[in-house]
Amino acid sequence: MVLHQSLPESEKLKSGTNWLNEFLGTLWRPDFVPDWAVPLTAVMVGVGIVLAIASLATMFSTWLERKVSGHIQCRYGPMRVGWHGFLVPLADGVKLLLKEDMIPKGADRVLFVLAPALVMSSILGAMVAFPLSHEFFFADLDLGVFMILALSSTTTIGVVMAGWSSNSKWSLYGSMREAAQVVAYEIPLGISLLVPLMVAGSFNLIEISEAQAGWFGMHWFIFRNPFMIPAFIIFFIAVLAEMKRAPFDLPETESELVAGFMTEYSGIRWSFFFFEEYTAMFLFSCVTAFFFFGGFEGPPTHFAAQVFGEGHLVHQLTAFLTIAVKGFAGVFLMMWVRWTLPRVRIDQVMTMGYKYLTPLALACVLGAGVFEVLWHWGVDA
Amino acid sequence: MDHTLQQRIFYGALALLVLVGLGAGLAAGGGAGLAFALFAAMTIGGSLMCIWERSVVRSAFCLMATFTGVAGLFILLESDFIAMAQILIYVGGILVLILFGVMLTPPDLTERQLPRVFAGLILVGAGVAWVAVKVAATARWAVPDEMQPTAESNAREIGVGFLRADGYVVPFELAAVVLTVALVGAVYIARRKRADLEPQGGES
Incomplete structure (x- = not known):
């Protein structure tokens, strides 16, 4: 059958976490454990x-959100625990x-339970495409960005599912707004990403980052x-x-819709929606960093590569720290915007x-296409 | 028959079928066969549930399983790009639009009756199934050599195929023009005339 040919045995699985695989391969294992x-x-x-x-990014971000909002409003925020x-x-x-953990009586139980799981699993699936450094990554990379965009767009379905299955008017309005808003903004999101993609000529996040390595990593x-x-922008x-x-939190607008699509949720299911939100903030800040702000590259990574050589553990660690710092800078920017600007109306969002x-x-x-042709013609990217 | 009982019988039969299918896949093709059976079960089971469920919104959610299953089949065929495009466009775009359209229908539709055209639908379905079986039985399924799936990503391959001199740029652009014309036409038809707006109190 064709199926056998189409799945290269373990090649595919090996491609990502190479050294993890090699390390596990050298360990002693009993005979009954097969190679695969x-x-x-x-x-x-x-x-x-x-x-x-x-999880760590989410935990840190929730703490950061409280502190940032506190200091923006001239108070301390949490001070006592730790x-x-x-x-x-x-x-x-x-x-x-x-x-x-409460499920409302009139709710559609199956979908009500399924919705937070769907939201959580799609954002974690997108997270798998995120490379941690030049040589430590998990997924087949060539379509990294595309995979992140595709999988994170399915969280919308989970949110809509949550709103509809709660069988509450607040939730339903929240999820209607979510659907309308996502459909409206998916297009500019994809198109604006074309500008750096056009320059990089690759979907691969690591290649995109390497294309920005010149001039001391700047x-x-x-x-x-x-x-x-x-x-x-x-x-x-x-x-x-x-x-x-x-200012686009119309699906949950506390002042209008109680809590929007998650009005009826409580406990750990409720927290899944927040997990998704904070993970997505970190992930998309990192994607922004990859596309516009050099990804792994920067003076520290450049010097680490000079001193220790490409692919040395220190170089990898510096790359990881660089992307983490850039990611949290983006998260901080998002919080700054949140606590500074008033919420926009739904018609303004659409407009x-x-x-x-x-x-x-x-x-x-x-x-950008015209500029690249005129200015960088014949210059290697 | 009682609605809950119907539901139980349907989902029980579906789960049984899926289990049999998974077992058959595992027996026929090992891991790859199991994966194929899983995605095929998602695709077919999702569409069956979509037809079965009485609430329109639930049907729409069942479509998600179908679309994701098709994406999984594309991954098994080593067409990662098309698989991701399938998820991005169908799950992230079209399904959201469908949901936006049907979401304001009431959640409890237990009194919704089977359509009167049920017999007709069964006839049409049987006809389509007959054609499908006929095609499956008579078609030659050999894969030409140059179409063997490769282990590399195919985004670049697709791009190169588009930009070649004898590539698909012109048909692609023509399709885009047709879509744009359709979009502009839809907006034109849906737009209310200025004269219609004025009697209702002008600009609000």
Whole structure:
């Protein structure tokens, strides 16, 4: 059968976490453990690492959100649990786990339970495509960006499912708004991303990052061409709208819809929606960093590569720290926007998406194409 | 018959069929066969559930299983790009639009009756199934050599195929023009005339 040919045995599984696989291969194992168990275990461990990173990023982000909002409003925020409230996320986790899990009587039970799981699994699936450094990554990479965009777009279905299955008017309005908003902003999101994609000529996040390595690691795409800056701004706005972060948090508008699509949720199921939101913030900040702000590259990575050599452990670690710092800088920017700007109305959201951002993004693509041809013609990217 | 009982019988039969299918896949093709059976079960089971469910919105959600299953089949065929495009466009785009359209229908539709055209639908379905079986039985399923799936990503391959001198740029662009014309036409038809707006109190 063709099926046998179409799946290359363990090649595919090995491609990602290479050294994990090699390390596990050298370990002693009993005879009854078959060979394919090794790459499978490596992949499992890799996915476990992804989950851990997503959880840590979420925990840190919830703490950061409280502190940032506090300081923006001239107060301290949490101060008592741990150093400057650093352990509040842990206390939160315990509280959410112990809370009563309620399902409303009129709700569609199956979909009500399925919705948070769907939201969570799609964002974790997208997280798998996120490379941690030049040589440590989990998924087949060539379509990294595309995979992140595709899988994170399915969280919308989960949100709509949550809103509809709750059988409550607040929730239903929230999910209607979510559907309308995501449809409106998916287009400028994709089109504005075309500008750096066109320059990089690859979907592969690591290749995109390597294309920005020149000039002491400061050959970032944002400096490369005048159309990158509007493209970045459009992308950032579209990401905020896609992730339903304020000022685009119309699906949950506390002041109008109680809590929007998650009005009826409680306990750990409720927290899944927040897990998704904070993981998506971190993930998309990292994607922004990859596309506009050099990804792994920067002076520290450059010097680490000079001193220790490409692919040395220190180089890999520096790359990881660089992308983490850039990611959290993006998360901080999103929080700053949230606690500074007032919420926009739904008609303003629609107007901005369809009438302004989409044509502007198209103009950016056109302008960047012309500029690249005229300015960088024959120069290697 | 009682609605809950119907539901139980249907889902029980479906689960049984899926289990049999998974077993057959495992027996026929090992791991790859199991994966194929899983995605095929998602595709077919999703569409069956979509027809079975009485609430329109639930039917729409069942479509998600179908679309994801088709994406999985594409991955098994080593067409990662098409698989991701399938998820991005069908699950992230078209399904959201469908949901947007049907979401305001009431959630409890237990009184919705089977359509009167049921017999007609069965006839049509049987006809289609007959054609499908006929095609499956008579078609030659050999894969030509140059179409063997490769282990590499095919985004670049598709791009190169588009941009070649004898590539598909012109048909692709023509399709885009047709879609744009359709979009503009739809907006034109849906747009209310200025005269219609004025009696209702002008600009609001």
